[in-house]
Amino acid sequence: MNRRHFGLVILTLVAVATTGMLYPVLGNHLAAGNTEEVGVSVVDTAISETEEGTILTATLRIQNPTTRPLVVPETVAYGELGIQAKGATLNRRRVTEIDRSRIPARGTGTARFRFVLKDEYADRIANLLDEARLSGQIPFQLDGTTIKTEIDVALSGGGD
Amino acid sequence: MARLVRYETSLVQTILGGTLLGLIGGALTFVHYQSSVWPDALPVPGPTQVVLTLLLGFSVALLELDMRSYISTFLLSAPVSLVTYVGLDFAPLLLENFAPADLFLIFVFAGGQPLSAWLLFYPMLYVGGSGVYILYRNGPFS
Numbered sequence: 001m002n003r004r005h006f007g008l009v010i011l012t013l014v015a016v017a018t019t020g021m022l023y024p025v026l027g028n029h030l031a032a033g034n035t036e037e038v039g040v041s042v043v044d045t046a047i048s049e050t051e052e053g054t055i056l057t058a059t060l061r062i063q064n065p066t067t068r069p070l071v072v073p074e075t076v077a078y079g080e081l082g083i084q085a086k087g088a089t090l091n092r093r094r095v096t097e098i099d100r101s102r103i104p105a106r107g108t109g110t111a112r113f114r115f116v117l118k119d120e121y122a123d124r125i126a127n128l129l130d131e132a133r134l135s136g137q138i139p140f141q142l143d144g145t146t147i148k149t150e151i152d153v154a155l156s157g158g159g160d
Numbered sequence: 161m162a163r164l165v166r167y168e169t170s171l172v173q174t175i176l177g178g179t180l181l182g183l184i185g186g187a188l189t190f191v192h193y194q195s196s197v198w199p200d201a202l203p204v205p206g207p208t209q210v211v212l213t214l215l216l217g218f219s220v221a222l223l224e225l226d227m228r229s230y231i232s233t234f235l236l237s238a239p240v241s242l243v244t245y246v247g248l249d250f251a252p253l254l255l256e257n258f259a260p261a262d263l264f265l266i267f268v269f270a271g272g273q274p275l276s277a278w279l280l281f282y283p284m285l286y287v288g289g290s291g292v293y294i295l296y297r298n299g300p301f302s
Contacts, residue, residue, distance in 0.1 A: 004167070007222025014215050015184055021208070022187045025194050026248060033252025 028143045031066035031105075038070070039063035040151045042134065043110060047125055053092070054122035056083065056115045058134060058155060064103040071141040072101040072111040080148075081136035083115055083155065085128045091115035130156050169229040178233040181216065182240020185282040188213050189241060190248040193277050213282060217289025234286070241282050242275075249274065 043059040064070045076096040083090040096115055103109035113134075117125060125132075135152040169177060192209040220233070247254070250263045267274065 003222050003224060007219045007224075010215055010219035010222065014212050014219065015180070017212055018184050018187045018191070021191045022248075025191050026251065029194055029248070030252055030255070033255075 024143075028068060028145060031068040032142055032145065032147050037065045038140070038149050039065070040138070040149075040153055042153055042155055045129065045155050052116050053119065054117040054125065056091070056117055056125060058113045058115070059110055060113060060134075060153075061108060061110050062101075062103050063108050064105060066142065067105050068142050069105050070103040070147075072098055072103065073139055073141060074098055074100045076113075076136075076139065079136075081113070081134070081138060081151075083117075083132050084135050085121075085132040088121075090117055090121045090125070090128065090132065092118050132156070166224050166226060167229065168226045169233065174229060174232045175236065177220075178236025179240055181220065181233060181237035181286075183244050184216060185213070185237055185241035185286060186244025186248065188216070189245040189278050189282050192281055193245070193249070193274065209281075210285060213285035214289035214292065217286040217291075218293050219289075220286075221290040221293035230290075237286075238283055242278055245278055245282075246274075 039062070041061045043061050045059070046057045048055045048057065062070070062072065074097070076098065081096055092115075096113055098114070099112040101109050101111040103111075121128065132155040133152060134155055137148040137150055139146050139148050141147075188209055192206070220230070225233070246263070246267055250258070250267070253263055253266075254260075
């Protein structure tokens with residue numbers, strides 16, 4: 001094999017390797033372009049008392065329109081996602097805990113989000129639920145890439 | 161000193177070769193930009209994309225083209241690679257029927273980062289790969 005033939009072989013291998021790398025990356029890129037259409041709605045809410053304080057657990061139904069599975073992370077930083085009512089944030093300044101969930105491609109799944117309520121709202125939460133909204137960003141994981149999706153849903157059972 | 165370049169490409173070969181190199185270079189830039197680690201200013205390419213782009217330049221140098229042919233294919237591949245990279249990056253918007261002129265404006269006003277990422281990746285590494293071969297043929301190891 002002379003140098004030119006060797007050069008053509010390397011060129012062919014580079015083209016094949018590039019095509020192999022391009023396919024999944026382009027697929028993820030196209031899928032990520034659809035994440036703004038992720039549907040989020042509240043299935044139910046539950047209030048419980050623990051040593052930490054009053055916990056509000058919201059179960060969300062998540063519709064994934066993308067062609068890749070979406071993973072709901074285990075935590076969301078304070079400030080990214082919160083419960084809002086009457087112009088105030090009802091949950092404490094801490095990380096929100098989530099039951100990690102995997103939403104299949106073009107499928108639906110649920111995820112439970114746990115918020116520790118501030119003491120001043122703990123006793124009144126039952127009255128505030130009708131007006132409370134879950135708003136902010138959920139940092140979904142799509143094949144290792146973080147995609148932040150805006151949500152704003154009523155906790156009393158409204159959809160996004 | 162041994163003569164390095166010999167083969168003269170025809171017009172058709174130059175166009176086909178430059179287009180192919182541009183498509184590969186644009187795809188590699190897109191993969192690099194989408195999957196690289198971000199420092200404060202510019203994305204840092206992973207080793208796979210770096211090696212493949214260096215090999216791209218190295219393999220073309222192995223073809224031992226004459227200088228006019230080498231420069232012509234490279235000059236054609238540069239804009240083709242940029243258009244390919246921008247096209248892949250804007251693929252979701254293109255599928256939503258955004259006008260290409262609007263996408264070009266978005267690309268320009270997005271700042272110099274994507275353009276810098278392309279400039280410091282494909283042209284540099286491609287020429288670097290060719291340079292490795294030229295050094296090998298004419299340098300201290302020849």
